Amino acid sequence: xxxxxxxxxxxxxxxxxxxxxxxxxxxxxxxRVMHRPSLFKVPAFIIKILFGEAAEVLLNGAQVVPEKTIxxxxxxxxxxxxxxxxxxxx
Numbered sequence: 001x002x003x004x005x006x007x008x009x010x011x012x013x014x015x016x017x018x019x020x021x022x023x024x025x026x027x028x029x030x031x032r033v034m035h036r037p038s039l040f041k042v043p044a045f046i047i048k049i050l051f052g053e054a055a056e057v058l059l060n061g062a063q064v065v066p067e068k069t070i071x072x073x074x075x076x077x078x079x080x081x082x083x084x085x086x087x088x089x090x
Contacts, residue, residue: 002074014066019080023059026081033085
């Protein structure tokens with residue numbers, strides 16, 4: 001809605017988090033928010049078998065930062081995964 005309502009914006013906007021995480025950090029954060037340990041790792045070779053080329057993004061992260069979105073003045077409701085997860089799980 002921000003892009004639709006803002007006539008100064010043209011082209012595509014990236015709406016990803018302003019604070020990207022690797023899967024390992026996301027899992028740790030999820031465990032912390034849920035008050036559960038994050039002990040088990042899925043071996044990389046299994047992720048590669050299941051997801052093929054997309055496994056690289058899952059394993060290493062895309063590290064995409066929404067620069068254009070931020071410069072346009074968009075305010076993220078939740079800037080961190082921890083804030084978003086706490087909101088989802090309350």
